[in-house]
Amino acid sequence: MGAQKKRAAAAAAAARVSEDPDDLARQPLQAILLADSFTTKFRPITLERPKVLLPLVNVPMINYTLAWLEAAGVAEVFVFCCAHSKQVIDYLENSEWFSQPNFTVKTIESHNIISAGDALRLIYEQNVIHGDFVLISGDTVSNMSLTQALQEHKERKKKDNNAVMTMIIKKSKPSPITRQSRLGTDELFMAIDPNTKQLLYYEDKADHSKGTICLDKMLLAENPSISLHNDKQDCYIDICSPEVLSLFTDNFDYQHLRRHFVKGLLLDDIMGYKIFTHEIHSSYAARIDNYRSYDIVSKDIIQRWTYPYVPDVKFCGNRATKLERRGICFTAFNSEIEQSRSAQVGSFTVIGYGTKIGSNSKISDSVIGEGCTIGSNVLIEGSYIWDNVIIEDGCELRHVIVCDGVIMKAGAVLKPGVVLSFKVVIGERFVVPAYSKVSLLQQPTVHDSDEELEYADNSSGTVEFSSIQGTADQSNGEMTSESSEAHKPKLGTGGVGYIWSICEGGQEEEWRHSVAPIPEDKLTELSEAMDDDQELVTQDRTALSTSGELISDSNASEGDDNEDSKDDSVYFEKEVEATFLRAVEENVKVDHVILEVNSLRLSYNMTSADCAGAVFYSMMKLAIKTPHSSASELQQNTANIITTWQKLLKSYLLEIDEEIEIILKFEEMCLESAKEFSPLFARILHILYDKDILQEDAILRWADEKEGADESDKVFVRQSEKFIQWLREASEEED
């Protein structure tokens, strides 16, 4: 009995720890259990019952947490109740937890608390925590042994008084396609010092569209080695020193345990508080954060990863069940069920006490609660059906959650991802669309699309609840009478309940966090999108390099590839043009523009001829863009621009070759992109000559080169024939 020994060892070790004379933590280990997650992810169910009391494989979640705390050697637990505190306290009072020897459970109740931070501040004020404590929320399932983590924590604390918290992490690979963990939470990036296990960086909201995460350079400067993980799962089990509570009190704006507290401590280098991690390997720990993790953790429990907290081993609050072999896999059964001979109950299924299953029904991968009645020809696949549900003949349920007391009339169909809250009635042959949430309560009108609002919203939720409760009670009466008219169109004949409109994040988010597996088409869509993303990223990189902020792209420096170099020159031209236009608009000094263009030239490995061409091209482009009514006006504009920017152009005209390049470029422009210039070719050439941009040698050489060309190419030579003639004569005269 390994686990037994482990427990015994844990108990013994706990005893040893407390016996340690110089240890200040002589008193028994304490724990704070937050029986409220301060989020709204389980709505609409959590409007009627607190999350910690929702059944997880037929046992309320809080029992897993408490059973684990007890086994891990915790002596005193403070259960902090907020939303539906009465229900939680009532449940605990009637459970076995209050009568355990060596394990005390105390409740702390408060109604105006809206976040974990507030809760911890309140507990600090009550002054009940005296030593190190375990901070956990009531929706965590684990079977780990705390001994080692606790000991490490205490030893660190002895050496370094600033080591205030040890966070439990576990390896779990995120999906590369959806960028979320198994449990449906966002991919988590952590930087950990491999030697000291100190947590250096924590980011669960990385922006994947960017494809980058940012680390502070100081991290690298201060720590010689850092291991960066994205395959670690945060178990939300923290071993804290009492300082944590006072830290929360000091920083009254800390609300969220991770987002504010952990990140706050990591960023704050004045106080120098440190957080460490403890990785667990063979044991299990996970927190139920959303419907997807509800599904996954349930399956992990059925697959016995959480042993000994499994359906057929008795721990507090579950009835004895028996495993039966179905095929090669196992199914947990209660001995007191009525099952028709022709019903097929498949593997990985748990069926609760007193449930009846009709003939020819098929059930697989599902959890069915106590006292349910399932008709014949019903198909149930991957679903969670709670207590006292009535499912009439011919219904189909795939990957759904059905709460207590729901009635499904004959032939009703639930599409994947549906959540039916308490006592909803689905009419005959009604098909509930995928991902919809149905409740007897109307959707609260406060829409909280922003996650930050969760806190605020939750407070209103708790206040609002009492009123809703009242109306619900009334409306329950009304509903049964009126519902036939009022809700007929909504949930079929005889249906009772409201379909909540999907608000938060829209459909996009629904499939991520629902109980249903991610549909195939979504996955392919995503993986395609990811491929696109990657392309985008590579494009981005070239785009980045064109902006010249990065050192030259390898493509450009190789330069052999014609395609690439052509591309490059196009990019280069565009860049130069952009730079030039900006210079014109912002009145940048000519010298600065020259600098910028030079840097571009270096990064693209261009010759000064290219630069000259590009600059000239940009100037001409600008001229043509400046509003003008006639050719003469255009000529005037061009002349102005050339006068203003001649210094820029001249800095690249070191030799005759560059000047010829300009003429060729101009010619090309006149032929292709800027035909307006073609009649003005000769005149502009003249202007350029006047401004000393072009020397007569260059023009003559150009004319000579064009001698042998085709007639079509000679258009501009002929146009400027007079000018050339004049130049020739002038030069002869000089001679």
Added chain:
Amino acid sequence: MPDTQALVMTFLTSLKNATARQTAELLRSVISQQRVPYTNQAGALIDAVKAVGEQLIAANPVELAVGNIVRRVLHIIREEDLSLTTAAIGELNLSAVSDDENDDDRDGNTTLSAAAVAAAARSTLRPPSLQTLLEDTPVSAAVPQTSSSGAADKSSRSRKLKHDVIEAVNELIQDIVTCHEQIAEQAVEHIHQNEVILTLGSSRTVSEFLFAAKEKKRSFRVFVAEGAPRYQGHLLAKELVARGLQTTLITDSAVFAMISRVNMVIVGAHAVMANGGVIAPVGMNLVALAAQKHAVPFVVLAGSHKLCPLYPHNPEVLLNELRSPSELLDFGEFSDCMDFGSGSGSPLLHVVNPAFDYVPPKLVSLFITDAGGHNPSYMYRLIADYYSADDLVVQRRAIAGN
């Protein structure tokens, strides 16, 4: 009985270490705290023990030893009561139908005919035999009658009964404590010079047995199969080497290759069933089959508290326990195989980690208990010595009737 209730609660919480001895000690305190009425003392004691025993068994049904001890204690109560009654019968003329109204609360057998009562009384007085085991005696009828005796010596008798029972339970506890030594005493008779012994996993009984043989200056070699997935064989190998025994560690899968060099297989057991079948750590059946193939004696060591009066086909018996898959593989490495978030949602990878194997009686050559060596076919006889047929089902009427 609020005091005992608290004790039971403590026990249930520490139930994971529920050993036979602790069960016996708990039941002893239950008995000593039980207030005995003037009539039907044995019945009251049995009821009290049954009530507690039921909780204990339900709490961890796979730990058969707990149930065994509960039944042993019940048997002890019956035995002691019987010896007292036989003594009393000599003095008094037994009137069989005297205190019927006292039994109303228990089973409502007021309508029992005199003949049935007489038969029951007879069966109570008879020593346990194969016939009593098979006979379909009305379970309830056996006990209540025993209380029907004169009022004169009742108080002294009640004290005596309780006293005797506690004495007997103390003996039982002593037996459990010393069972390793008693088994180990027989080691020299079984292990001979220069033999090669094979064992699987680790069992305290086996290691004591081997040490005892070593202390008697026997020189022999031990092959230890490591006992995946918990690898307790590694620990055993360490202990053996510390005692100076020549040890060879092999994988479980190498057992068949090595068995031809082995003279005897000695293993421990989780439980021995009434038919002589053995519930033992996983992998044992493989070893037993290999031993049979090569005609190597397969010896099972088991303290008498491991003898279970139930048959393995009995629905009461939980034969196996599926343990956490994390003993087999690392969750983190395989977490992508268990992503239920995509595809059909049903897991493709399923890891099964059973704790026990069942070895049928025909594969076992010899059982060595603290009472000596026995053939598998003799097990039923031992069980008849230790248990009453009435106690095989430790469940109160009300529940059994539903």
